[in-house]
Amino acid sequence: MAVNSPLLKELKRGYSLVFEKQWPPLVGGLLIGLLAIMIEAWSRPWGIVAGIRNWADWLFYGVGLYAQKPDNPFLFSPSVMDLGLILGSLAAALLAKEFALQRPPKLEAVKGLVGGLFMGVGSSLALGCNVGAFFSPLVNLSANAFLMMIGLICGAYLGLRYILWEVENLPSPSPALAATSPKQTPAVNWKMAHPYLGALVLVGLVLAAHLYGKFSYAEAGGLLLFGAAFGVVIQRCRFCFVRAFRDPFMTGESEIGKAVAISIIIAVIGIAILKATGLRRETMYVIPAFGWGSLVGGVIFGIGMVVAGGCGSGTLWRVAEGNMKLWIALFAFATSNSLMTEWLRAWGIRPKLGSAVFLPYYLGWEGAVFLVIGIALIWLVVLAWNEQTNKFTVEP
Amino acid sequence: MDDLKPDEVLDCRGLSCPMPILKIKKALANLSAGQVLEVLGTDPGTRNDLPAWAKRTGNEYLGEKEGSGFIHFFVRKA
Numbered sequence: 226m227a228v229n230s231p232l233l234k235e236l237k238r239g240y241s242l243v244f245e246k247q248w249p250p251l252v253g254g255l256l257i258g259l260l261a262i263m264i265e266a267w268s269r270p271w272g273i274v275a276g277i278r279n280w281a282d283w284l285f286y287g288v289g290l291y292a293q294k295p296d297n298p299f300l301f302s303p304s305v306m307d308l309g310l311i312l313g314s315l316a317a318a319l320l321a322k323e324f325a326l327q328r329p330p331k332l333e334a335v336k337g338l339v340g341g342l343f344m345g346v347g348s349s350l351a352l353g354c355n356v357g358a359f360f361s362p363l364v365n366l367s368a369n370a371f372l373m374m375i376g377l378i379c380g381a382y383l384g385l386r387y388i389l390w391e392v393e394n395l396p397s398p399s400p401a402l403a404a405t406s407p408k409q410t411p412a413v414n415w416k417m418a419h420p421y422l423g424a425l426v427l428v429g430l431v432l433a434a435h436l437y438g439k440f441s442y443a444e445a446g447g448l449l450l451f452g453a454a455f456g457v458v459i460q461r462c463r464f465c466f467v468r469a470f471r472d473p474f475m476t477g478e479s480e481i482g483k484a485v486a487i488s489i490i491i492a493v494i495g496i497a498i499l500k501a502t503g504l505r506r507e508t509m510y511v512i513p514a515f516g517w518g519s520l521v522g523g524v525i526f527g528i529g530m531v532v533a534g535g536c537g538s539g540t541l542w543r544v545a546e547g548n549m550k551l552w553i554a555l556f557a558f559a560t561s562n563s564l565m566t567e568w569l570r571a572w573g574i575r576p577k578l579g580s581a582v583f584l585p586y587y588l589g590w591e592g593a594v595f596l597v598i599g600i601a602l603i604w605l606v607v608l609a610w611n612e613q614t615n616k617f618t619v620e621p
Numbered sequence: 622m623d624d625l626k627p628d629e630v631l632d633c634r635g636l637s638c639p640m641p642i643l644k645i646k647k648a649l650a651n652l653s654a655g656q657v658l659e660v661l662g663t664d665p666g667t668r669n670d671l672p673a674w675a676k677r678t679g680n681e682y683l684g685e686k687e688g689s690g691f692i693h694f695f696v697r698k699a
Contacts, residue, residue, distance in 0.1 A: 247669050323665040330635050392643045
């Protein structure tokens, strides 16, 4: 075959389009919506926090703070999804040559820590993050998601006010990375090997899923692959709920916000079908946080995600990309969520966070689905209008 | 792009979204029209965010250049 045959050229173009260039956010919105339906049809809705809490539980169990042995992280479904998400994002970042260890300046490291603590506390009150207490319950017709949305919007606004204040009033961090910048080019350019490593990670994931199946854990194996698929999609689109909630106030830009709205419209239809036909339990992911838990937790989580620069899902894919600020955030997020959840349980507060409200019991299936779609459409229109008028944009 | 003479250099290495954009916005505010800002960055997201932001705000995104371990971005104030 000639070196510059049209076929080879097309293949190269296709490869670059899929593995190197950023995917348009709307493609991400469509895919996330579809994946949310498929993962629920396969096993359960998409979630993040219970998985990373499981890892922190192991840490505290290991040092003797917790008496009860936590679930096996390689079989516990939220943990398996999170592992898949991190590995999928890692593979995508390596393939795109976007993986690089990034050391944050001191102030950013502190923001990672504080933002992570806020996210941990907020998500323990709301019983989930932007995924497990907003996106997934919303498309599962659980009323708590509306309060969480209000909380997240308020929190994102407050977090942004802090960041704008910081940019105006705190001195710019000195180029702390000067130490890494005059680095000589190493004899071997490892970056050239990254795409091969990325492909290796993908092959490893498929192999692992196959092994899960061989030992009759096919459900967990599937969740690993679905987690990885979410990871690939959100890394390739830089799909970020923080941006969806923050950017309308910051720059007015709303491409990601619109993509989130689209994903909600798709997922809610598919999941309502799964539930209404009895393929899935009606009350699946109807979260008992319709009350102050979602509202207060949402505000705290919203502040945290903006300060940390990553939400539940956004933290994980940035961790996989080598962003060490988010490594700190993830550690603080997981540990504080684990401790706070234990305390809420011990103090008997957990049952008082709110109630489980399944919208179709009050509005009927049609009413519930149209309400969710309506809210997503209103959000979409408000974002588009704000993009033109900058009515909500904060000018520092 | 190699013969571009920046009027100001902004170091955003180690910063991730949204800090580079906010710092660029502030740095540009202190320049006069036509002047060029060079930004050093490590966040891959800036590759998409900066051109999009420049387009929205009417500033001119001039392009990027690979450095050793970081990226040089160039933007001209409108």
